[in-house]
Amino acid sequence: MTVSEAMSHPAVSVSTGTPLRQVAREMAEYGVGSVLVTEGGTLRGIVTDRDLALGALAGGLDANDAVDSVMTSPVVTVSVTDDIHTAYRTFRGSGFRRLPVLDGHRVVGVLTVDDMLIDVFQRLADLLGPVAWSVLEESPGPPSAETR
Amino acid sequence: MTVSEAMSHPAVSVSTGTPLRQVAREMAEYGVGSVLVTEGGTLRGIVTDRDLALGALAGGLDANDAVDSVMTSPVVTVSVTDDIHTAYRTFRGSGFRRLPVLDGHRVVGVLTVDDMLIDVFQRLADLLGPVAWSVLEESPGPPSAETR
Amino acid sequence: MTVSEAMSHPAVSVSTGTPLRQVAREMAEYGVGSVLVTEGGTLRGIVTDRDLALGALAGGLDANDAVDSVMTSPVVTVSVTDDIHTAYRTFRGSGFRRLPVLDGHRVVGVLTVDDMLIDVFQRLADLLGPVAWSVLEESPGPPSAETR
Amino acid sequence: MTVSEAMSHPAVSVSTGTPLRQVAREMAEYGVGSVLVTEGGTLRGIVTDRDLALGALAGGLDANDAVDSVMTSPVVTVSVTDDIHTAYRTFRGSGFRRLPVLDGHRVVGVLTVDDMLIDVFQRLADLLGPVAWSVLEESPGPPSAETR
Numbered sequence: 001m002t003v004s005e006a007m008s009h010p011a012v013s014v015s016t017g018t019p020l021r022q023v024a025r026e027m028a029e030y031g032v033g034s035v036l037v038t039e040g041g042t043l044r045g046i047v048t049d050r051d052l053a054l055g056a057l058a059g060g061l062d063a064n065d066a067v068d069s070v071m072t073s074p075v076v077t078v079s080v081t082d083d084i085h086t087a088y089r090t091f092r093g094s095g096f097r098r099l100p101v102l103d104g105h106r107v108v109g110v111l112t113v114d115d116m117l118i119d120v121f122q123r124l125a126d127l128l129g130p131v132a133w134s135v136l137e138e139s140p141g142p143p144s145a146e147t148r
Numbered sequence: 149m150t151v152s153e154a155m156s157h158p159a160v161s162v163s164t165g166t167p168l169r170q171v172a173r174e175m176a177e178y179g180v181g182s183v184l185v186t187e188g189g190t191l192r193g194i195v196t197d198r199d200l201a202l203g204a205l206a207g208g209l210d211a212n213d214a215v216d217s218v219m220t221s222p223v224v225t226v227s228v229t230d231d232i233h234t235a236y237r238t239f240r241g242s243g244f245r246r247l248p249v250l251d252g253h254r255v256v257g258v259l260t261v262d263d264m265l266i267d268v269f270q271r272l273a274d275l276l277g278p279v280a281w282s283v284l285e286e287s288p289g290p291p292s293a294e295t296r
Numbered sequence: 297m298t299v300s301e302a303m304s305h306p307a308v309s310v311s312t313g314t315p316l317r318q319v320a321r322e323m324a325e326y327g328v329g330s331v332l333v334t335e336g337g338t339l340r341g342i343v344t345d346r347d348l349a350l351g352a353l354a355g356g357l358d359a360n361d362a363v364d365s366v367m368t369s370p371v372v373t374v375s376v377t378d379d380i381h382t383a384y385r386t387f388r389g390s391g392f393r394r395l396p397v398l399d400g401h402r403v404v405g406v407l408t409v410d411d412m413l414i415d416v417f418q419r420l421a422d423l424l425g426p427v428a429w430s431v432l433e434e435s436p437g438p439p440s441a442e443t444r
Numbered sequence: 445m446t447v448s449e450a451m452s453h454p455a456v457s458v459s460t461g462t463p464l465r466q467v468a469r470e471m472a473e474y475g476v477g478s479v480l481v482t483e484g485g486t487l488r489g490i491v492t493d494r495d496l497a498l499g500a501l502a503g504g505l506d507a508n509d510a511v512d513s514v515m516t517s518p519v520v521t522v523s524v525t526d527d528i529h530t531a532y533r534t535f536r537g538s539g540f541r542r543l544p545v546l547d548g549h550r551v552v553g554v555l556t557v558d559d560m561l562i563d564v565f566q567r568l569a570d571l572l573g574p575v576a577w578s579v580l581e582e583s584p585g586p587p588s589a590e591t592r
Contacts, residue, residue, distance in 0.1 A: 320501035
C-alpha cells in the first residue's frame with residue numbers, strides 16, 4: 001500500500017512572497033489547515049494555520065507581510081510512491097502532523113495524521129470482521145472540524 | 149473512569165475583550181491550540197489558533213480587536229466528573245476536537261481528541277499485554293507538534 | 297459504561313462432574329470457546345477449548361472423565377456492574393482472554409478480549425467521525441471464526 | 445512492510461497421519477494454537493486446538509486417530525513476501541485467525557490476528573509520539589495466554 005492510497009488532502013499552494021492575508025483566505029476557502037509554499041514549482045516551505053496565528057498576531061507581523069516569514073523550511077516530505085510504512089516512520093521521526101506528498105519534484109497532496117488514523121481504523125476493521133459493522137449502527141454525527 | 153483522569157491540557161483563559169494579539173501570545177507561551185474566553189469567571193466562548201488565523205487575517209480584523217469577534221459561542225463542554233464515555237459521545241456528536249472541562253461553573257481544563265486517542269492506545273495496550281511493550285523498543289522520536 | 301454493555305457472549309455452564317465429551321458438545325452447539333463449571337449455582341471453574349484439547353489428548357484423559365480435571369480454578373471474574381475500565385485492568389493484570397461476568401453470585405455472561413477490541417474500535421470511530429464510515433464502504437467479508 | 449516482518453509464530457508441522465494425541469502434545473510443547481499438516485513438505489491442512497477439542501471429544505474420535513480427520517483443507521495462506529496489506533485483506537476476506545506463511549512451497553511460519561493487532565498498535569504509537577510511551581509507565585502484567 002502506497003502513500004497515494006492514504007492521502008486525502010489536496011495540495012493547496014501559494015508562491016513565495018504571497019501576503020499572509022491571502023494564505024489565510026486559501027485555508028478558509030479550501031478547508032485545509034496548511035498551505036504549501038512554492039517557487040517556480042519547487043517546494044520551499046509549509047505554513048499552518050497556527051503558524052499564521054502565532055506569527056502574525058503574536059509576532060507582530062502585518063497581514064500584508066510575505067508568507068516566507070512564518071513558513072517552516074526546509075520541509076519533511078514523503079513520496080507518492082512510498083510504502084505507507086515509510087510514512088508512519090516519517091511521522092514518528094519528525095513529530096509533524098502534515099507531510100507534503102511529492103511525485104518527483106511536483107507536490108501532489110498533503111498526508112495528515114488524520115489520514116493515518118483512518119488507515120489504523122481500517123486495519124482494525126479488517127481484523128474484527130463483520131461484527132465491527134454491526135456495532136456501528138448509530139449515526140456518526142457531524143463532520144469533525146479540522147482544528148477545533 | 150472520569151474525564152479528570154484523561155484530560156492533560158491546562159485551561160488557558162482570557163477575559164472577553166482581550167485583544168487578538170494577546171490571545172495569540174497566550175497560545176504561544178502555554179503551547180496550546182485553544183484559549184477559553186471568560187467573563188467574571190463564567191465561560192463565554194472558545195477560540196482556536198485557526199479561528200485567529202482565519203478571523204484576523206482572512207477576515208480583515210486587526211491585532212487590537214477583541215477576541216469576542218472570532219470566538220465560538222456558546223461552547224460545548226463536559227464535566228470533570230463525567231464518565232469518559234460521555235466525552236466520547238460528545239466528541240462524536242459535536243464534531244469538535246477540544247472540549248472545555250467544567251467543575252461546576254469553573255473551567256479546570258481542556259479535553260482534546262489527542263487525550264482520547266491516548267485513552268484508546270492505553271486500552272489496546274491493556275488487551276495486548278506485555279508483547280505490546282516488547283515491540284516498542286525503538287525510540288519514539290521528538291514530541292508531536294500540536295498543529296502541524 | 298459498564299461491563300454489561302460490552303459483553304456479547306452467553307454464559308454456557310455445566311456442572312462439576314460433567315464428562316469432557318459433553319463439554320465439547322456444548323462448545324460446538326453454542327459456538328463458544330469456553331464453558332463455565334458450576335456447583336449448585338456457584339462458579340467453580342472455567343474450561344476452554346484449548347484446555348480440552350491439551351488436557352484430554354495430550355494429557356491422556358478420556359472423553360468420559362470429568363471436566364474438573366482440566367478446568368482452571370479459582371476463576372478471575374468481573375461484575376456486571378463494574379465500570380468497563382475495571383475490566384481492562386483485569387484483562388491486563390490477569391493475562392486471560394475470557395472473564396466470567398457475575399451478577400452477585402450468579403453467572404450472567406462471559407466477557408472476551410474480542411468484546412473489548414470492539415469497544416476500542418467504537419471509541420476510535422467516535423473520534424474519527426463520519427469519515428470513518430465513508431472509508432468502510434467495502435463489504436466486510438464472512439464472520440471471523442472464534443478460534444482459527 | 446512485508447508479512448515476514450509481522451509474523452511471530454513458528455511453523456509447527458506434523459505429517460498427515462499423525463495421531464491427534466501427538467498433535468496436542470506439539471501444541472502444548474511449543475505453546476501454539478495451531479499446527480500445520482504437511483505431506484512430503486507440501487502443506488495439506490491446518491488444525492487448531494479447537495478443532496482437536498471439538499473433533500476428538502464432541503465428534504467421538506480417538507486420540508490415536510489421524511489428524512487428517514479434523515484438519516481444515518485446503519488452507520488459505522499468505523506469502524512471506526506479500527505486503528502486509530495483502531494479509532489484512534486475506535484476514536478480512538477469509539474470517540480465519542491464523543494463516544500459514546509460505547516461502548515458495550515451504551511453510552516458514554504462521555501469521556495470527558494477534559500479530560496484526562500488534563501491527564495496529566505499533567502504527568498508533570507511531571502517530572501518537574512520545575506521549576504514548578509516557579502513559580504506559582505501569583507494569584503490563586503477565587503474558588497474555590493464547591487461548592483463554
